[in-house]
Amino acid sequence: MSPRSVLRFVEWTIGAPRGEAPQTTIVIRCLGPGCGEESEPSTSHITPDTWALQHAGKTGHTEFEEVARCRLVATPKEPR
Ligand SMILES: [Zn+2]
Incomplete structure (x- = not known):
């Protein structure tokens, strides 16, 4: 009997792209009625x-x- 499926769980991390400082872009939006x-x-x-x-x-x-918007990259965590 062969396995029907194999599940592989990988941990991921998220953060600024490697080698780049986080760069945040700021926008202010008016919450006035209908604005x-x-x-x-x-x-x-x-x-x-x-x-x-x-x-x-x-x-x-x-x-x-x-x-505040910041570009992020998700990468699989390297196995130990
Ligand atoms: Zn407004």
């Missing part, structure tokens, strides 16, 4: 924060959501 406008993506807080403050001044919208 949804957002800042340009930036690697610094300065540009999105400035956009949000200017948007608040123009529209009166005062609630925002910050989204």
Whole structure:
């Protein structure tokens, strides 16, 4: 009798690509009712924060959501 299936379990890790420093991109999105406008993506807080403050001044919208995006790579953990 031969086995019907063989299951192999491998542990994985996730993180910044090897040899690269993590680079986060920040976007601020307005949560004002029916708005949804957002800042340009930036690697610094300065540009999105400035956009949000200017948007608040123009529209009166005062609630925002910050989204940080970072490229990640999943790799199988090497066996010992
Ligand atoms: Zn808005």
